[in-house]
Amino acid sequence: MSRRTRFASWILAAFAFTNVACGGAAEPPAMAAMAPMEAAPADAPPSAPPSAPQAAQASGAAPRVAPAQPSPPPPTARADGRGANASPGAAPAKGKEAAPSDTRAALVVYTGGLAMVTESGKIPESIDKIIDVAEGLGGGLMGRRDDGVDIRVPSQHFRTALKELEHVATVTGRSVKAEDVTEQVHDLEVRLSNLKATQKRLQEFLVRAQNVNDALTVERELERVAVEIDTIEGKVTFLRNRASFSQISVSLREKPKDTPIVASGPAKVAPADGPRLPVPWLETLGIEPLLSLKKN
């Protein structure tokens, strides 16, 4: 095998690895044409690779440092049990058995809604109290309207927040929604690890590139992987933030004024509305006819 063909085989292997790790299906036709079936396994380059910093220095690309994850899964393991370094003919491991799901901390996004009734004219005051509750628990304001407010509180204080809000005004309706994103975050983290491994290998290939064309090809692939890493890191961060804080939307309305059924004192008792006497002149009594100077 010529040196050029062997290099192309490495690139092809890297593509295959990336596609398996990220669920992609595309394979550059040019590279496929360059590398026939003799491609080596992606995780076993024929010669000893340089260290990652050396590779980064050689390629001119800054090494990407992944944010610390609480319990990163094995770098080449996938949630579906397939590993990037699995031999092409090997049967995939069965599903979730390979994933350490029982050791992962559950990531649940809680969303709550409260409908409340307050005294007339006290909606602004109640909204201020609701914000105070959120801030007292380490959360804060998300949005405020004339008739309601959206707050966020740390998820561990979600239930406490609901209980404290019940003291602000009369609760007439509640709703709580829980969305488990544990599996979603885990899958994203596995993909992230695999992409980083791919990135590292590509950097090694870049160091070994023999001509400009090969270097450009690897550079393009490195760029694609970097973009995908950024996207997945953003998704993971977003989901973790959502799980660490819970949102509570509160809508407020004023209590309708009570209409007394029985008069509560002798002072304002309305006169009895008995039958009216059949005496027309009684109805014309009063100051208006007296003050009217028009001739009748």
Next chain:
Amino acid sequence: MKSTLLAVVLFSLSALAGCASAAKLETPSGFATLERDDTFAYRALSAKGVVIATRTEKNELKGNTEFWSESIDLKLSRSGYVKKAEKNVRSNAGIEGRQLRYSVDRQGREHRYWVTVFLKGDRVLVVEATGDAQHFGPLEPTIEQAIVTLKAD
């Protein structure tokens, strides 16, 4: 022909009877008398809008002074008048009556309204007086004196 003549005579007599029982007052100083109309047998007013007037109505229900004063009070209370005082009065001619005094808001200003009901024969004689409280107050003694000058011929 005879029946038509009889009807005309009866109508004339009843008209005369009505005129005979028309209630009148001695017009107080500073008041001007208005022409008689269908509602008021007598009406006089001051330059500042204080009015005093009389009505003569038939006592169809045969009610006494107490009955008519309570009926008037009920009607006025329903209309938002606030009763301030109530007392018996007697005219200089010896006619017994009952006087009710009210306060009422008109166009944002307090007005006084006095209504005094007398009975004479089968007639109900009603004397009313009203005006802006600011102008009515100083004239109250004058109006009290005018009311007791009631005459029903």
